[in-house]
Amino acid sequence: xxxxxxxxxxxxxxxxxxxxxxxxxxxxxxxxxxxxxxxxxxxxxxxxxxxxxxxxxxxxxxxxxxxxxxxxxxxxxxxxxxxxxxxxxxxxxxxxxxxxxxxxxxxxxxxxxxxxxxxxxxxxxxxxxxxxxxxxxxxxxxxxxxxxxxxxxxxxxxxxxxxxxxxxxxxxxxxxxxxxxxxxxxxxxxxxxxxxxxxxxxxxxxxxxxxxxxxxxxxxxxxxxxxxxxxxxxxxxxxxxxxxxxxxxxxxxxxxxxxxxxxxxxxxxxxxxxxxxxxxxxxxxxxxxxxxxxxxxxxxxxxxxxxxxxxxxxxxxxxxxxxxxxxxxxxxxxxxxxxxxxxxxxxxxxxxxxxxxxxxxxxxxxxxxxxxxxxxxxxxxxxxxxxxxxxxxxxxxxxxxxxxxxxxx
Amino acid sequence: xxxxxxxxxxxxxxxxxxxxxxxxxxxxxxxxxxxxxxxxxxxxxxxxxxxxxxxxxxxxxxxxxxxxxxxxxxxxxxxxxxxxxxxxxxxxxxxxxxxxxxxxxxxxxxxxxxxxxxxxxxxxxxxxxxxxxxxxxxxxxxxxxxxxxxxxxxxxxxxxxxxxxxxxxxxxxxxxxxxxxxxxxxxxxxxxxxxxxxxxxxxxxxxxxxxxxxxxxxx
Ligand SMILES: Nc1ncnc2c1ncn2[C@@H]1O[C@H](COP(=O)(O)OP(=O)(O)OP(=O)(O)O)[C@@H](O)[C@H]1O
Ligand SMILES: [Mg+2]
Numbered sequence: 182x183x184x185x186x187x188x189x190x191x192x193x194x195x196x197x198x199x200x201x202x203x204x205x206x207x208x209x210x211x212x213x214x215x216x217x218x219x220x221x222x223x224x225x226x227x228x229x230x231x232x233x234x235x236x237x238x239x240x241x242x243x244x245x246x247x248x249x250x251x252x253x254x255x256x257x258x259x260x261x262x263x264x265x266x267x268x269x270x271x272x273x274x275x276x277x278x279x280x281x282x283x284x285x286x287x288x289x290x291x292x293x294x295x296x297x298x299x300x301x302x303x304x305x306x307x308x309x310x311x312x313x314x315x316x317x318x319x320x321x322x323x324x325x326x327x328x329x330x331x332x333x334x335x336x337x338x339x340x341x342x343x344x345x346x347x348x349x350x351x352x353x354x355x356x357x358x359x360x361x362x363x364x365x366x367x368x369x370x371x372x373x374x375x376x377x378x379x380x381x382x383x384x385x386x387x388x389x390x391x392x393x394x395x396x397x398x399x400x401x402x403x404x405x406x407x408x409x410x411x412x413x414x415x416x417x418x419x420x421x422x423x424x425x426x427x428x429x430x431x432x433x434x435x436x437x438x439x440x441x442x443x444x445x446x447x448x449x450x451x452x453x454x455x456x457x458x459x460x461x462x463x464x465x466x467x468x469x470x471x472x473x474x475x476x477x478x479x480x481x482x483x484x485x486x487x488x489x490x491x492x493x494x495x496x497x498x499x500x501x502x503x504x505x506x507x508x509x510x511x512x513x514x515x516x517x518x519x520x521x522x523x524x525x526x527x528x529x530x531x532x533x534x535x536x537x538x539x540x541x542x543x544x545x546x547x548x549x550x551x552x553x554x555x556x557x558x559x560x561x562x563x564x565x566x567x568x569x570x571x572x573x574x575x576x577x578x579x580x581x582x583x584x585x586x587x588x589x590x
Numbered sequence: 591x592x593x594x595x596x597x598x599x600x601x602x603x604x605x606x607x608x609x610x611x612x613x614x615x616x617x618x619x620x621x622x623x624x625x626x627x628x629x630x631x632x633x634x635x636x637x638x639x640x641x642x643x644x645x646x647x648x649x650x651x652x653x654x655x656x657x658x659x660x661x662x663x664x665x666x667x668x669x670x671x672x673x674x675x676x677x678x679x680x681x682x683x684x685x686x687x688x689x690x691x692x693x694x695x696x697x698x699x700x701x702x703x704x705x706x707x708x709x710x711x712x713x714x715x716x717x718x719x720x721x722x723x724x725x726x727x728x729x730x731x732x733x734x735x736x737x738x739x740x741x742x743x744x745x746x747x748x749x750x751x752x753x754x755x756x757x758x759x760x761x762x763x764x765x766x767x768x769x770x771x772x773x774x775x776x777x778x779x780x781x782x783x784x785x786x787x788x789x790x791x792x793x794x795x796x797x798x799x800x801x802x803x804x805x806x807x808x809x
Contacts, residue, residue: 184698195686197727480682485671485699584651
């Protein structure tokens with residue numbers, strides 16, 4: 182090991198000192214900064230990732246939509262099924278209705294699905310809490326969990342559905358009876374908004390409620406794992422008639438995705454300053470050390486060291502603090518992300534209580550998704566800024582003339 | 591003695607310092623030749639330029655005129671670690687390193703830290719009477735002990751020249767006497783040329799040649 186690296190190491194971990202306080206404090210700043218950056222970008226990334234997963238699970242990667250309704254769904258499905266990357270496609274019709282149970286009205290979104298093929302696109306069975314998709318027919322619906330809970334309805338209960346069409350008709354003189362259906366099952370996706378407001382029905386029931394005859398609102402498309410959704414969407418648009426458009430999950434939820442992405446970068450930008458402050462504190466403690474060690478630096482010159490080596494000695498200390506701080510920060514971030522549910526539980530219990538917390542929260546659990554490129558960016562940023570922080574003191578040290586440093590008695 | 595090699599030679603050394611807009615000539619033409627195994631003492635008033643002169647000898651500072659040669663070739667910073675050792679009034683040990691590592695530091699500067707160098711550092715410590723204190727930090731040593739570690743470090747690389755700038759300035763009389771004895775003994779033993787700057791007439795009297803720096807010239 183060159184002498185300047187040895188000396189750098191010894192200045193960080195002096196012989197006979199059991200706890201190197203300076204090293205610990207300087208490294209800690211970097212570690213905290215790195216930890217917060219990794220945790221925050223992971224959690225923000227987790228929101229994006231979970232939302233994507235839910236959208237894709239409930240709509241497929243791509244939706245084919247039209248300005249109005251689509252009346253030749255089977256023909257279009259036959260056409261898009263031939264496009265490479267497409268595994269399955271299923272039509273849907275959706276709209277808001279009034280649903281009443283024991284004189285309590287709610288206004289959920291009904292999603293009408295094609296019972297014969299929906300399972301190949303949307304894995305409903307994975308989300309069923311009670312009952313089963315197999316029990317769904319044209320006289321029954323499946324409720325989302327919180328909707329069912331708020332109504333007090335269970336599998337087997339009967340509910341009344343009033344469609345806009347029905348309400349329109351009853352403007353006339355005749356009294357229209359609501360459509361009475363059975364609850365065939367209850368599902369839960371894990372997304373507060375969906376679990377509060379979605380009802381699944383057969384597409385024929387939905388067509389009847391909305392007076393759609395045989396037409397549908399759109400087609401959900403499932404892609405093969407690994408297929409590029411944007412490229413496939415472009416390929417689909419090439420075979421679709423001009424008034425039909427294939428939208429990826431991202432495009433149909435673009436506003437929301439952009440907000441999340443913006444928030445993620447905003448938070449990262451703000452937290453970045455912790456790393457900058459940590460680097461500044463490394464710089465100031467190394468500068469103090471250069472001033473304090475003026476005479477020893479002179480001596481190193483007298484012993485034969487050249488200015489570049491002396492600079493390297495201080496630079497190496499900055500680099501080491503950056504590396505060690507980053508490593509510890511990554512470890513802390515991993516611990517925090519691993520135990521995030523426990524941490525959130527404790528925090529929630531200490532502040533507003535778990536129930537309140539969950540209500541205002543999009544997800545049942547705190548999501549986390551760490552993106553490799555974010556990690557690389559954080560690691561490189563932390564190491565570069567602490568090395569730069571070492572550069573200023575190193576430059577100061579290398580400019581000290583041994584003669585003047587030694588005269589400093 | 592007279593046919594021994596010239597280790598240090600200085601010819602016409604001049605050094606000026608600017609003090610405000612005035613130019614102060616500190617050294618005004620110093621000539622000196624020191625041969626292997628020789629010991630020379632330099633005395634002079636405070637501020638007469640003794641430290642300045644040693645810095646020129648060591649190549650840490652450049653003269654405004656004149657030349658310094660080491661064993662016949664011009665002084666070069668890259669050769670310093672191997673050619674000469676220095677001892678200072680304030681010891682200048684590295685506080686984070688124990689006594690042995692401080693001595694070994696001289697070898698480290700040359701990239702030599704193998705077993706032979708460790709053994710050499712340990713034997714140097716033994717020679718200055720600190721074999722038992724190898725693992726002590728400078729802060730755990732007395733002033734005299736620290737200066738002895740500094741002497742061991744200065745001689746670690748078997749230099750041909752030892753420059754000592756008031757090595758007893760921070761020590762009490764008895765301790766100072768002992769350090770000077772040690773310095774002279776070790777240099778005599780290894781035929782190392784010694785230039786000793788001191789204020790102490792008794793210490794100067796023990797060297798082979800006694801010089802005074804006065805008004806910028808050596809006499
Ligand atoms: N960098 C400098 N700038 C201006 N003047 C300087 C500088 N270095 C030394 N001097 C002056 O040069 C003169 C000689 O200084 P030097 O340290 O060599 O004296 P010295 O003989 O070693 O004194 P002492 O016995 O007190 O150690 C002093 O007057 C000092 O003020
Ligand atoms: Mg002096």
